[in-house]
Amino acid sequence: MRLEKCWFCSSTVYPGHGIQFVRNDAKIFRFCRSKCHKNFKMKRNPRKVKWTKAYRCLHGKDMTQDSTFEFERKRNRPERYDRNVTEQTLKAISLITKIRHERQKKHITERQKQGKTKQRERDAKELEQDIQMLPKKVTLSTQKTKVVVKVSQQQTEENLMEE
Amino acid sequence: MGGKCPHRKVKKRRLSHKTARRGKFLVKADDAVYDELVKLADAGKDADATQLPVDEDLPGMGQFYCLHCDRYFASESVKEEHYRSKRHKKRIKQMSGPAPHTQLDAELAAGMGMPDNGLKLMSM
Numbered sequence: 001m002r003l004e005k006c007w008f009c010s011s012t013v014y015p016g017h018g019i020q021f022v023r024n025d026a027k028i029f030r031f032c033r034s035k036c037h038k039n040f041k042m043k044r045n046p047r048k049v050k051w052t053k054a055y056r057c058l059h060g061k062d063m064t065q066d067s068t069f070e071f072e073r074k075r076n077r078p079e080r081y082d083r084n085v086t087e088q089t090l091k092a093i094s095l096i097t098k099i100r101h102e103r104q105k106k107h108i109t110e111r112q113k114q115g116k117t118k119q120r121e122r123d124a125k126e127l128e129q130d131i132q133m134l135p136k137k138v139t140l141s142t143q144k145t146k147v148v149v150k151v152s153q154q155q156t157e158e159n160l161m162e163e
Numbered sequence: 164m165g166g167k168c169p170h171r172k173v174k175k176r177r178l179s180h181k182t183a184r185r186g187k188f189l190v191k192a193d194d195a196v197y198d199e200l201v202k203l204a205d206a207g208k209d210a211d212a213t214q215l216p217v218d219e220d221l222p223g224m225g226q227f228y229c230l231h232c233d234r235y236f237a238s239e240s241v242k243e244e245h246y247r248s249k250r251h252k253k254r255i256k257q258m259s260g261p262a263p264h265t266q267l268d269a270e271l272a273a274g275m276g277m278p279d280n281g282l283k284l285m286s287m
Contacts (some may be wrong), residue, residue: 005266005269005270005273005275006269007264007266007269008269010269010270010272010273011273012273024191025195027194027195028266029266030266041193045264045265046264046268046269047261053269053272053273054264054272057271059274060212061214062272063274064272066274069274069275069276072274072275072276073276073277073278073279074270074275074278074279075278075279076278076279076280076281077279077280077281077282088274100274127200132238147246148189
């Protein structure tokens, strides 16, 4: 049986699941859960609802273009059966799926790097600005360590790194 | 018939007047209106220039029609009045925006490629 995609959230609708609405101009709307069906009846736009795949693709949060997408298409022209091709295809399916998942994971990791970099910069700036607010005991202890450090420069570098 | 039904307690279901029922079943959906506008634009026509079939069941014999709002009017003056209304301007703004969501958009977002329609068959 054919696996369809939900009109609203783009997840897969397996046989025996979901509901289907056929409008009187014969356009079909498939829904995977009542959650999506209710959102559709409330006339919500999938591109504006943050948990849908359409929103995530539109805002660059998920991978949108990859060569592995070409393997999953709606084929409107039947292929002639060939046993060898069928066997090779069945073997290749698991490999293609694995590659696709890895690429999607990599895309998300790459996207989140900027956030971590900015967080680090923000932390450094905060430390620089707010070091004066530390209590005096800590300041005194740092002075003491400075006194000890004057013996040799290498120790100074090590202590700075430790801090 | 009109106004609110006093027996029903759920607010949404108390409405029985014309506007509520029309919006629920009779109005053409956004993507259908959008498709017709695109078709007219490709043909190089304006929405007002199309020749409408004569229909005695419709107001004004079906000659005064607003495509954006999918409504028929009784005369030219009423239609012009409608074109100046806020609702119509809102619809025009909506229709000039991005294309409505379709099943194809959902499939592309889910990670499927464009549909494969195969080779073009020879014309007989």
